[in-house]
Amino acid sequence: MKGEKVPAESLPVGRVVVDVPLAHLDRPFDYLVPSTLDEAAVPGCRVRVRFAGQRVDGFLLERIAESEHKGRLEFLDRVVSSEPVLPKEMAALARAVADRYGGTMIDVLRLAIPPRHARVEAEPPPEPPATPAAADATGWRRYPRGAAFLDALGEGRRAQAVWQALPGEDWPARLAEVAATAAATGRGALLVVPDHRDVARVHAACVALAGEAAVVALSADLGPARRYRRWLAVLRGAARIVIGTRAAAFAPVAAPGVFAVWDDGDDLHSDPRSPYPHVRDVLVQRAHLSGASLLVGGFARTAEAQLLVDSGWAPEIVATRDQVRASAPRVTAIGEHESQLARDPAARAARIPLVAFDAARTALAAGHPVLVQVPRAGYVPALSCQDCRTPARCRRCAGPLALRAGTEVSPPYCRWCGAPDATFRCGTCGSRRLRAMVTGARRTAEELGRAFPDVPVHTSGASQVLSEVDSKPALVIATPGAEPVARTGYGAALLLDGWSLLGRADLRAAEEALRRWMAAAALVRPGGEGGRVVVMTESALPAVQALVRWDPAWHAAQELAARTELGFPPAVRMATVDGPAKAVATFLDELGLPPSGEILGPVPLGEEGEKERALLRVPRPDGRALAAALAATQAVRTARKEPDPVRVQLDPLDLI
């Protein structure tokens, strides 16, 4: 009798998602559960099965009485562990996200479920926390619809909202109030923020409101054991409030009451791994599937969030104009040829505009730090005409000219065709003088330090990020996203980043510029208390106007209207198809694009030119059909064992 496997008596069939990366195998496969594994094989657990002769990992979706499969069924090989790491709702979410992006469920599960750590799994689970007391949420009263949103959460009613935080807002505290309000009803809350510095701030705010035991912070940089321990704590219901970065969007929060994403325009919210889901979209899906509430917040507003508002799905939470005026710093925009240089000799040498110099000097004299936002290192070093500021273009192909990294001696070259151009002549004014916009801004920052020799200079950027600075006179040079918080607010901010940001041929250039400016300007004291912001850009641009008036909703509406007009996302849905030229051609050939769809390109991708990219575009209502067509075409390709992989990305962040 030894070795004779017998199917379990009750529900002998297990449906399994197998961990193979092939699109045509993206469906459950049925296996017999041997009687020996009857108890261990619980829905949602990790299993190992024989699949096409190989042993592969998988997840057991459910146990059923009978299979539809005509052929012979294999037995489950073993149950890796009985921990139900894939609850039914998570399986449904992974399926929905895969379908939305034309990807596979297993790809989504790889993003959603951290690798197992056996020893951690064996540890006794912590006690579930007591339900925290309802939070005091007076901070939300500054927003006309804020109190209503919080009331809905507190009464367990469903609500959606797009929230633009007031400048200077203690947004981690507001998010904590949202989470605590949901938690007080016995339900869970999930807050997703761009980076771990934000996780730390929001975590602290939540602990202050709801207590240490109720809150868990998830982020990818914890190491396998700690990461799995915290994730398991969430799965086992030992945390009411979960805070994390993008992978946490999938965290298995028990009985979710509210999902929130902060600063949804930050590209960190877009996962770089297939199928490239975006936190905002995942949370919209989750809110939809679970009936929980959703909050999309930030200082600025994305065109995607604007679409949620315009479609009537999410009302907006914005402060009154009076509140905005009382909170916002005074903003001045100064284009380069409008600029009057400072009279101070040091400032004059540094080519610092008078208004910027004055703003900094006044703030420092009043005892406040000054924030200087500079472009990120390694930022595309764009060149422009020294005299008229027109971007420098290649005379052959009109591509952007750039300098080789680190040198200003070798001739500029074209970033598109690679041709060097030692004898540049501006097409607009005829000048032969070039300037590097980025190095210009970095140098200004350096020279600003020299203009205030007694003031300490702190820097915060990719290599070392400061989280906070004291309320003392100092120059704080920071790249976008790395701005430290000043305890009592900055006295002034100089935004040198504008020069490089708006010159880009990116669909989101204006939105992104405004988002970064607002993130920095929101750290500055109100104008009534002397807070000033100087942005180095021509003042006529809509993004600059939106900053001056502090009106992110107006800008988002403009942006969405413009993109609707031009047929750009999110007014339409687009996809990129990348791969070797031949593979892309066959892919497009076989793609059953909805009749409303268009193909743009393909065009060569990158410098080498072997790879190409095609763009696909459909009206929003046909988005599902596009996703399905893309998935079907990938399935045909993998079934045929095509050697050349084609990368498909739906709703990509950047198109070029």
Place this chain on the structure above:
DNA sequence: GCAATGAGCGTC
């Protein structure tokens, strides 16, 4: 007429 061999395909 039928076994032996191998390529191709699906994968429970």
Place this chain on the structure above:
DNA sequence: ACGCTCATTGCT
């Protein structure tokens, strides 16, 4: 990466 199906080949 296994094992099944089906077509082709070669032999009686």
